[in-house]
Amino acid sequence: MLQNPDRVEQFTAEIADMRLPDTASSRDRTMLRVGVALMVVGVVVGLVAYLIGHGTTNALQQRDAIVIAVIGLTLAVVGGALFVRYSMAQFLRFWMARLAWEQTASTDRLVEALKDRD
Amino acid sequence: MTGHRPEASPTPLVELRGIRAAYDGIDVLHGIDLTVEAGQVVAILGPNGAGKSTTLKVLAGLLQPTAGDVVLAGRRINGARADALARRGLCLIPEGRGIFPNLTVRENLWMVTHRGPDRKLVEERSVARFPQLARLMDQTAGTMSGGQQQMLAMARGLATDPALLVLDELSMGLAPIIVDELYATVAQVAAEGTSVLLVEQFARIVMDVAHVAAVMVQGQIVQTGRPRDLEAGLSQAYLGA
Numbered sequence: 001m002l003q004n005p006d007r008v009e010q011f012t013a014e015i016a017d018m019r020l021p022d023t024a025s026s027r028d029r030t031m032l033r034v035g036v037a038l039m040v041v042g043v044v045v046g047l048v049a050y051l052i053g054h055g056t057t058n059a060l061q062q063r064d065a066i067v068i069a070v071i072g073l074t075l076a077v078v079g080g081a082l083f084v085r086y087s088m089a090q091f092l093r094f095w096m097a098r099l100a101w102e103q104t105a106s107t108d109r110l111v112e113a114l115k116d117r118d
Numbered sequence: 119m120t121g122h123r124p125e126a127s128p129t130p131l132v133e134l135r136g137i138r139a140a141y142d143g144i145d146v147l148h149g150i151d152l153t154v155e156a157g158q159v160v161a162i163l164g165p166n167g168a169g170k171s172t173t174l175k176v177l178a179g180l181l182q183p184t185a186g187d188v189v190l191a192g193r194r195i196n197g198a199r200a201d202a203l204a205r206r207g208l209c210l211i212p213e214g215r216g217i218f219p220n221l222t223v224r225e226n227l228w229m230v231t232h233r234g235p236d237r238k239l240v241e242e243r244s245v246a247r248f249p250q251l252a253r254l255m256d257q258t259a260g261t262m263s264g265g266q267q268q269m270l271a272m273a274r275g276l277a278t279d280p281a282l283l284v285l286d287e288l289s290m291g292l293a294p295i296i297v298d299e300l301y302a303t304v305a306q307v308a309a310e311g312t313s314v315l316l317v318e319q320f321a322r323i324v325m326d327v328a329h330v331a332a333v334m335v336q337g338q339i340v341q342t343g344r345p346r347d348l349e350a351g352l353s354q355a356y357l358g359a
Contacts, residue, residue, distance in 0.1 A: 010207075011131070015206055
């Protein structure tokens with residue numbers, strides 16, 4: 001007999017409220033593409049800023065161009081960070097799993113060695 | 119230990135509909151359909167390599183199905199993260215127990231405090247369920263026997279007050295007397311109303327505990343029914359005749 005219907009109801013409610021995110025791999029792919037796009041946009045904005053600054057002797061316009069160039073640089077840096085972060089995510093997951101496995105294996109060896117001493 | 123079939127609730131707690139799954143592009147599950155009602159104990163039986171553990175991985179969110187739906191409490195949850203499901207009360211005790219061998223029993227138990235109960239409560243619940251753990255609290259988990267490790271894994275899981283307990287090969291590598299003790303606990307947990315989905319290679323162990331059994335061979339469920347009704351066909355399934 002079902003003795004704890006409250007627990008089932010709670011579980012049902014929590015499952016109903018659960019947010020279902022994109023799978024990690026699809027999010028990684030999206031962020032990787034965003035990173036690449038930002039790097040490209042950043043470089044283009046920087047070039048545009050150079051052309052604006054180069055094409056005028058007006059100091060105010062040149063200062064605007066400097067600001068635009070800094071924005072472009074920022075976009076490229078952020079894009080680069082996203083690219084590095086999400087292109088390495090897969091590798092880092094593997095590395096973490098390997099680290100955990102090695103730690104477990106090391107403990108097993110230690111336990112075996114201690115058993116032999118007894 | 120035999121419990122009789124719980125009253126079916128309108129919405130099953132677990133529904134696997136046409137689940138297909140693959141490792142590195144190689145299909146291992148070929149359309150699994152399985153239902154677990156609230157308060158029910160369902161056993162998946164079958165020989166080694168049948169896809170039993172893979173089925174549990176799909177349910178627990180550790181492996182994404184290539185086709186089909188995983189439905190929990192009436193909601194399709196494909197793509198849900200394993201930790202999100204664990205937080206809501208799906209407790210998987212994996213084959214190999216999943217304990218931290220280099221932590222003490224106490225520290226292993228503390229690992230589930232994220233689910234709500236504080237450290238003291240987790241310890242109290244665990245010792246109430248397995249009194250043997252009381253004297254082992256400060257022992258490194260990796261130095262315990264297989265049976266004690268399995269008790270720790272079960273105690274840790276049950277301390278979270280799961281709505282659905284998922285057990286993968288509980289009897290693996292354990293002495294029969296320990297297995298009987300562990301399955302007595304499973305029966306007790308089920309009697310308290312927790313739904314249980316378990317996988318077992320040694321079918322006879324679960325005959326008295328499960329309400330429903332499903333026989334799985336080569337990635338497909340070939341028979342479903344009451345355990346005693348399936349007993350005759352089990353050897354045929356295991357031998358692949």
